[in-house]
Amino acid sequence: MSIRIGILGYGNLGRGVECAIRQNQDMELMAVFTRRAPETVKILTETAKVCHINDVSDWKDKIDVMILCGGSATDLPEQTKEYARIFNVVDSFDTHAKIPEHFENVDAASKSGNNVAIISVGWDPGMFSLSRMYANAILPEGKDYTFWGKGVSQGHSDAIRRVEGVKDGKQYTIPVESALEAVRNGENPELTTRQKHIRECFVVLEEGADAKKVEAEIKNMPNYFADYDTTVHFISEEELKAKHSGIPHGGFVLRSGKTGVNKENNHIIEYSLRLDSNPEFTASVIAAYARAAYRLSKEGQSGCKTVFDIPPAYLSEKSGEELRATLL
């Protein structure tokens, strides 16, 4: 029997989860839940229903794992604890500083409903966190580095679009290659914000806007751009659409650590991602952890978990025997 999946929230991430389910033979999408009028939402999966979010509890016994695809700012802090009372859930809560609080809330809720909840699943938090954790456990004496990009930062693109005179814009975060190389060479550099990442902006101006003024305002924007070397390119609306409508991302997690009688040997552990589609990759990670949530629940477990708590084999469709024979 398939693992019966529900998707709550049908934006970029929800659509990515729908695609990911089609690539996992043991999963079946049962329904998509939306705040919009269901008849206005078209999905890919002909066998699945589109339902209003208010009807979600009718599905309690028809869905094994509910995947929560809302945003971290306002949706997930409320939704995950609410729906973890009813379903096994997986979310991609990514406000790092608030994870401990979110964990506590979801842990209580999921235990009260006797469900499994896996939070903060994706690539950062998610696979990047796992890399940091494994590398820290292996090399207790060392230094961690995380570089993001090359990729589109949604928050920085939004910030550009709020500048007066800007019609549209996209921002790429790019790691500084020489900094990355210094880490790889075991130099253990101390890096400032400016030394780690470059910000590159592609901007479409409103008619009659002052390019010099817009450029200055972007480059001097505190928090977002002032601490970085930022370049601004003015392009046409057509070019923005043609060349910058994708949502690529990625990055690098490195740990440089010492071993030996006198700490004479250095080791570099590096994990990196090059993603054509940030939401589709996040969705693919979530799908694998939905399998883990289902299995843990079948074993009678409950409560909140993170990627740190899940035995890797629980993510795979293959049996332990197959995994040992083919991937070990």
Next chain:
Amino acid sequence: MSIRIGILGYGNLGRGVECAIRQNQDMELMAVFTRRAPETVKILTETAKVCHINDVSDWKDKIDVMILCGGSATDLPEQTKEYARIFNVVDSFDTHAKIPEHFENVDAASKSGNNVAIISVGWDPGMFSLSRMYANAILPEGKDYTFWGKGVSQGHSDAIRRVEGVKDGKQYTIPVESALEAVRNGENPELTTRQKHIRECFVVLEEGADAKKVEAEIKNMPNYFADYDTTVHFISEEELKAKHSGIPHGGFVLRSGKTGVNKENNHIIEYSLRLDSNPEFTASVIAAYARAAYRLSKEGQSGCKTVFDIPPAYLSEKSGEELRATLL
């Protein structure tokens, strides 16, 4: 209370484990067990004993985890199943094709002794296997690549030293950079043995040996060198000692996979290692898994496990709360 560790076998790996234990505050080395006369073996840890391997069962209640540091060819197939009856054990069994058989033997033995055994721990098998497994679970449709090096291959160095006229030698396995780049670019190339790795040999000749003949014999050696582009450098014994006495290694594990409605998006997951000391890094991975073996045993678990079965958090000295606050 510390986790009390024993080391069985005191070669490069055993010495590496001893160093790793010094970097983990919650572990204490109790004793090293050797087939040699104990009084001839000098260890670094003043508080630990050196004992003969025949006396190992006297330590049943004084050691929490026994780390087995023998070789995979003849030692571990016998030792792991023997000592898993008495102790929680960790080994680095690395004969990939024989892992399923080894697992079965050790599983039965460890269950009969009510102990936990974690086998095939290190970087390949070990961290590379984990990378392959996670990446396969996340991207079910894709292609795997593993490149080894740059590093010293013990087996190939031994093969060189068996050639008539060779006094000493070292062999480096080197990944072909252009092949690695093609994978990173999402080209999904089909690669032959020759296209993936280069073999570079540094050879010291016996006096009067025929260099041309030695070079030809190495380059045409079946299995070891004939299928590769091999270069042979003749150097002096002094140079070999000065420049080639380290045991560096490493490599790259990549998965290239597709997602999207029409599989239009490509993703590259890459994990890589650059290790100054192959045995010390392997030992560091083993030390972290010794912690996991101890904890699982404390929980009342028994039987054989691999890296696929262990929740990542079990490797870390930090609590779940600390991990979520600092590394997620």
